Amino acid sequence: MSNIKIAPSILSADFGKMAEEVRRMEVAGADLLHCDVMDGVFVPNITFGPKMIADIRKVTKLPLDVHLMIVEPEKYVEAFAKAGANYITIHVEATKKLVPTLKAIRALGVKSGAVISPDTPVGEIEPALEYSDMVLLMSVYPGFGGQKFLDKSLARLEELTALVKKSKRKIDIEIDGGITLDNIAEIKKAGANVIVAGNTIFGANNPKETITALRSRA
Numbered sequence: 001m002s003n004i005k006i007a008p009s010i011l012s013a014d015f016g017k018m019a020e021e022v023r024r025m026e027v028a029g030a031d032l033l034h035c036d037v038m039d040g041v042f043v044p045n046i047t048f049g050p051k052m053i054a055d056i057r058k059v060t061k062l063p064l065d066v067h068l069m070i071v072e073p074e075k076y077v078e079a080f081a082k083a084g085a086n087y088i089t090i091h092v093e094a095t096k097k098l099v100p101t102l103k104a105i106r107a108l109g110v111k112s113g114a115v116i117s118p119d120t121p122v123g124e125i126e127p128a129l130e131y132s133d134m135v136l137l138m139s140v141y142p143g144f145g146g147q148k149f150l151d152k153s154l155a156r157l158e159e160l161t162a163l164v165k166k167s168k169r170k171i172d173i174e175i176d177g178g179i180t181l182d183n184i185a186e187i188k189k190a191g192a193n194v195i196v197a198g199n200t201i202f203g204a205n206n207p208k209e210t211i212t213a214l215r216s217r218a
Contacts, residue, residue, distance in 0.1 A: 032063040077108065118153065
């Protein structure tokens with residue numbers, strides 16, 4: 001059994017019965033919940049804001065992993081922290097204030113993280129490592145769920161893992177996009193220990209069995 005953490009992405013949940021969906025993930029054995037916040041500017045989709053996080057916080061004790069796919073995230077981190085986020089991750093491509101924003105997140109008592117999109121050189125995340133509790137590598141283009149895993153992501157994940165090891169810091173390595181039972185083993189081998197999965201879990205007939213299978217194959 002592996003030591004990976006499984007983070008179901010609520011982007012794949014039925015928003016009309018979110019409380020029930022969250023409880024379903026708890027019962028299934030999720031370690032944390034991944035919450036994708038999209039603004040329609042940084043990515044071509046719009047999801048939800050701090051109120052959704054606050055409402056989810058009311059119905060679960062699971063850590064909330066809030067992934068901000070928004071421009072100028074520095075303007076909003078306090079609102080998401082107050083809403084109940086346990087992690088707030090921000091894109092290196094979305095702000096000119098990456099390090100100050102990561103510092104601000106930590107100052108709010110929340111774990112911080114930097115994110116890179118598929119076409120961003122992995123090395124651009126290096127200045128953020130000192131101020132990150134988690135780093136997130138997107139293995140699909142951000143904006144929509146249900147995409148296929150990008151083959152180049154494995155090499156990028158290995159490069160990111162090497163940077164984290166070089167930093168000698170204890171940083172979780174998260175990956176998001178197209179994770180399935182068929183590729184989880186090689187993803188874990190490349191260094192990821194936090195696995196975001198949306199359709200793979202929410203679309204399963206038995207999410208608990210799927211989460212157990214993801215762990216056993218990793």
